Amino acid sequence: MITKKGINASPGVAIGPALVLDAEEYRIPRRTIDPSEVPAEIRTLDAALETSRQELSELRVAAARKLGDKTAAIFTFHEEFIADKPLRAAVVEAIEKNRYTAAYSFGQEMNRRERLFRNVADSYLKERVRDLYDIEKRVLRHILGRVRERITKLTEPVVIVAHDITPSQAISLDRDHVLGFAINVGGQTSHTAIIARMLDIPAVVALNDITTDIAGGETIVIDGTHGIVVANPDDDTIERYHIRQREYRAFEEQLAELRDLPAVTTDGVRISLQANIELAAEARFALDTGAEGIGLYRTEFLFLSSDRLPSEEQQFEAFRSAVRHARGKPLIIRTMDLGAEKMTDYLDQHHDHNPALGLRSLRYCLSHLDMFKTHLRAILRAALDADVRIMFPMITTLMELRQARSTLHDVMEDLEDDEIPFARDVMVGMMVETPAAALLSNAFAKEVAFMSIGTNDLTQYTLAVDRANERVAHLFSSHNPAVLKLIRDIVLAGKRAGVDVSVCGEMAGAPMYCELLIGLGLRQLSMAPTDVPEIKKIVRSTSIKRCESIARKVMRFDADRQVLNYLRDKLREIDPESGI
Amino acid sequence: MHETETPVVLEKETVIPNKEGLHFRPIMQFVDVASRFSANVTVHCQDRGADACSPMELLMLMATQGTKIKVVAKGADAAEALDALVALIDTGFNED
Structure with a gap:
């Protein structure tokens, strides 16, 4: 055990x-297979070898066109390597005799060959081990891919x-x-x-x-x-x-029973609970948990799940499918928010030294207008006859917001010229997730229809902490008074301008922060679908009065530790079973 | 041809003359030529042997410039295969 x-x-x-x-x-574990599985493993091996060979042949053609025959010859060599009969024979023998999986047998055989190369003195030959690694990876990917298909x-x-x-x-x-x-x-x-x-x-x-x-x-x-x-x-x-x-x-x-009950405080104020989704199909599931709409539809998945840039039609299909799954409820589509660290190769060959501060998200879009326009076209077309709203992420300056809007208008004109139907009166909002946008939220609020606070990035940028870095992750706390002050200011700016403000970061789905956020004046929270029932339970057991008193108290603290302890105590008062 | 005919086995030694040795391009040419014959051809270098139709095994011979190698051909057209392959090596794969 x-x-x-x-x-x-x-x-x-x-x-x-x-x-x-x-x-x-x-590391591929050494695993033996049942004798009856031997033929299937060999078929898997052969199919993987063949797919790899085809892939290389395509690469060779592309390389010959772009880089000339000399470079393309390397792919020819890889192709020949994969077609190498003794290699296949050795792997098949390991599968048949030792009953190892195709992946393990192939990996072992390649390792044996790689070892030989690593030990040569000749630097040219020594370098060839890289070619072997490349081939090994390529074939293994296909072997494992096929195994995965079985699931x-x-x-x-x-x-x-x-x-x-x-x-x-x-x-x-x-x-x-x-x-x-x-x-x-x-x-x-x-x-x-x-x-x-x-x-x-x-x-x-x-x-x-x-x-x-x-x-x-x-x-x-x-x-x-x-x-x-x-x-x-x-x-x-x-x-x-x-x-x-x-x-x-x-x-x-027990939570399911809450699904059809409204999210209303004991003193009768309705809090709109929405869901954050990544996949179109998730919208249906999100509404089933009791969410009133989709407060954040992340579109990155589309860009990450394929080797090439998704076409306008592919994007349109995905957005349209989300619209269908949202069944008439509001759907906020956030434009592509890929960080430089997630940029796949087709998007960018450069790697920023400091991705979080680099060419990411809206910045990336504004410097790749063709891609951005295609993206916006797909959104505008999908938004036709639906309650779809567009949200721009990662804005730091008013200029960026205006550029994004003017790009959107250009796209609308193009669509008009092409006589393609689209949503003309789509609402445009922004994420407030940089301290710059938060500090100037009064100015931003005059130019958008809604604002949504991205607490994860806002915390990261305010506290200068990358929470994926385990050496500083403990410094990441959204309840740091500095972050809370920014959130309060954004809410106030929204109120002054008569613009809806919501929170769509992880804070919105954390039970501990629920009363504080309501107390700060938020009436819209967008969270992971699974968090909806629990947050609804808290909303239904608290009052605006209590929330405001909590917020007043919290805003007087100077240290995040004080905030944390206080909020934990408060949560226990209304939810004794709470695990935190 | 008789079924019982003993296969012809011929061998020839030579030295890799080109600067880069037996690397990618020479190997491709070598495999190309070797696969034109029905004879079973192997290449030996010190204690290592390689199937003349296997680029990977040939590369693993690590035959650099000046390395002595032995080509062995077995089969009906062994003589032709041997001649063609040794000639290819001796011309330095038309490289240098």
């Missing part, structure tokens, strides 16, 4: 046999154990047969986590090497609420988790 702690990505308890998927660029056709319920799962794999999962996820990498906001929550499947991520701790078919327990995974549990442990599973279901049913 091995117990491991990871990050709780999606709540709930799952118990079942593990299906272990191997990973790209990751969409499961025949019995399993817990998926993998290094990582791509969003497209996760979304195509057979819900009836996937009990839970245990994943080596990722965090609470990784796609696997989001999709697991959406599918209501318990998941634990950031387990580092869970794929090596368990073999296929062994029993595994996933406690997605607490971020714990138990491989090969004993009978007592299984029994204990069966009880937790029942408790969790009861808790869920």
